[in-house]
Amino acid sequence: xxxxxxxxxxxxxxxxxDEAKRLQKYDCRRCVLEEGILFIPALLKVVSxxxxxxxxxxxxxxxxxxxxxxxLGFEDRGNINFQLWRGKPALSFVSEEKLNVWILEDYKKQKxxxxxxxxxxxxxxxxxLKKMIPNIYQGDEEDLLVYPHSRRxxxxxxxxYKVNSKVLGYDSTPPPTRVVATFVxxxxxxxxx
Numbered sequence: 001x002x003x004x005x006x007x008x009x010x011x012x013x014x015x016x017x018d019e020a021k022r023l024q025k026y027d028c029r030r031c032v033l034e035e036g037i038l039f040i041p042a043l044l045k046v047v048s049x050x051x052x053x054x055x056x057x058x059x060x061x062x063x064x065x066x067x068x069x070x071x072l073g074f075e076d077r078g079n080i081n082f083q084l085w086r087g088k089p090a091l092s093f094v095s096e097e098k099l100n101v102w103i104l105e106d107y108k109k110q111k112x113x114x115x116x117x118x119x120x121x122x123x124x125x126x127x128x129l130k131k132m133i134p135n136i137y138q139g140d141e142e143d144l145l146v147y148p149h150s151r152r153x154x155x156x157x158x159x160x161y162k163v164n165s166k167v168l169g170y171d172s173t174p175p176p177t178r179v180v181a182t183f184v185x186x187x188x189x190x191x192x193x
Contacts, residue, residue, distance in 0.1 A: 030082040041080075052068060066107070081133040097120050099118040100115050126168070146158050157171060158172075
């Protein structure tokens, strides 16, 4: 949705998104909005095709596609998270007690950095976290991996792993994070003339 001249809402015409939706191969829960580009992973349900990420430029109101890293196997696609790593879009998943992170280095050149591996030594002591993909936060002094903890479906706290100091802690409140951008807050978004 984007604003009309009279500030009512209108639907953006994005054929690539409509096709991905028809094929049911996208996952809107994992969208990332960065610098006016909405990244929508289309990683699921398609075995034969190379996984892609739809990139909707909200300012220019156009859509392009971005190829996911070639080494991303089909078995990894269902257990992958799409989020920001130090302000850049990144794909992450856990394998063999390591967090694997692919960072999008250059959006225009479709360049992904080499896979970064972060050991998670605490998983032996915390087996309930093995199947979870942590949320990544950039703290003031170091990167944090955050695992939400719930009981009977209600959030009660967070396991927080400090990457540099290799310390796992527990807190009842989430770490501070940046304000999530909304469609209204994207600079340059313009109404239809």
